[in-house]
Amino acid sequence: MAATKLYVVYYSLYRHVEIMAREVQRGANSVQDVEATLWQVPETLSNTILQKMNAPAKAADVPEIRPEQLLEADGFLFGFPSRFGVMAAQFKAFFDATNDLWEHQALAGKPAGIFWSTGFHGGGQELTALTAITQLAHHGMIFVPLGYTFGSGMFEMNQVKGGSSYGAGTYAADGSREPTELELQQAFYQGKYVAEITKKLKNKPLAS
Numbered sequence: 012m013a014a015t016k017l018y019v020v021y022y023s024l025y026r027h028v029e030i031m032a033r034e035v036q037r038g039a040n041s042v043q044d045v046e047a048t049l050w051q052v053p054e055t056l057s058n059t060i061l062q063k064m065n066a067p068a069k070a071a072d073v074p075e076i077r078p079e080q081l082l083e084a085d086g087f088l089f090g091f092p093s094r095f096g097v098m099a100a101q102f103k104a105f106f107d108a109t110n111d112l113w114e115h116q117a118l119a120g121k122p123a124g125i126f127w128s129t130g131f132h133g134g135g136q137e138l139t140a141l142t143a144i145t146q147l148a149h150h151g152m153i154f155v156p157l158g159y160t161f162g163s164g165m166f167e168m169n170q171v172k173g174g175s176s177y178g179a180g181t182y183a184a185d186g187s188r189e190p191t192e193l194e195l196q197q198a199f200y201q202g203k204y205v206a207e208i209t210k211k212l213k214n215k216p217l218a219s
Contacts, residue, residue: 014046015210016083019202020076021090022052022102024066027128027183028090029073030190031198035088035126035179038202045206048084050076052105078109086209087123087152088202089143092183096135097142098127106146119151122212124205126179126198140177153212155205161197172197 019036023029032049039047051073054061081087091102112118125140135142140156147154156177159165165176172193173180179198181190190198 014044015042015085015206015213017045017047017086017088017202017206017209018050018076018081018084019047019088019090020050020052020081020105022092022099022105023070023090023128024064024092024099025183025186026067027181027190028092028126029070031126031128031179031181031194032088032090034190034195034198035090035202038199038204039088039206041199041203042206042210045210047202047206049073050080052076052102055101055104076105078105078112081109081112082117084121085213086121086155086205088126088205089123090126091128091139091143093127093129093135093139096138098139098146109150113150116151120153120212122153122155122205122209123147124155124157124178124201126201127173128181128183129173130183130185132182134182136173136180137175137177139180140175155208157197157201157204160204161200164193164197164200167193 017039021032036047091098127139129135173182174197179201181194
């Protein structure tokens with residue numbers, strides 16, 4: 012049986028989403044016969060601006076993805092920080108470059124999940140995912156939310172926790188906060204959950 016290919020595609024400025032993406036990949040790779048690969052979308056800010064923002068260097072072990080490479084995958088997990096309740100412009104620019112794929116509906120029927128990072132509670136822990144669904148819908152992709160399948164971790168009230176029924180998430184606060192153990196557990200779970208669904212759809216494709 013050929014391996015199910017899951018692409019974990021992300022944009023990360025201060026590494027919060029990158030940390031989540033690595034855990035998502037780890038969860039996906041825990042599923043037998045699933046091959047999850049990390050990709051990052053191209054940066055649109057200049058090196059001068061990035062230096063002024065004190066942004067760390069991009070992960071050297073994660074290649075940049077081109078839109079046409081999405082064709083190789085059976086399913087996706089897209090991760091990005093929030094900007095005023097929507098995905099960061101860098102990720103939107105990547106989706107804007109998928110016009111040829113959209114024109115041919117080349118990604119239609121492929122499952123996709125979403126994870127994210129926001130600054131604070133009002134930064135879009137639900138809205139960021141909700142507004143991102145439009146990208147999936149226009150491509151005909153199948154959005155895979157977590158619902159409340161993560162169990163008791165969804166109802167945690169004794170500590171700050173990102174994420175929602177739409178997917179895994181974290182809070183960056185002023186940039187110094189890093190994903191908590193519980194947030195990473197949810198990211199791992201999401202990777203595994205979406206990988207299992209992608210595998211099922213690959214082995215039992217939708218009727219044409």
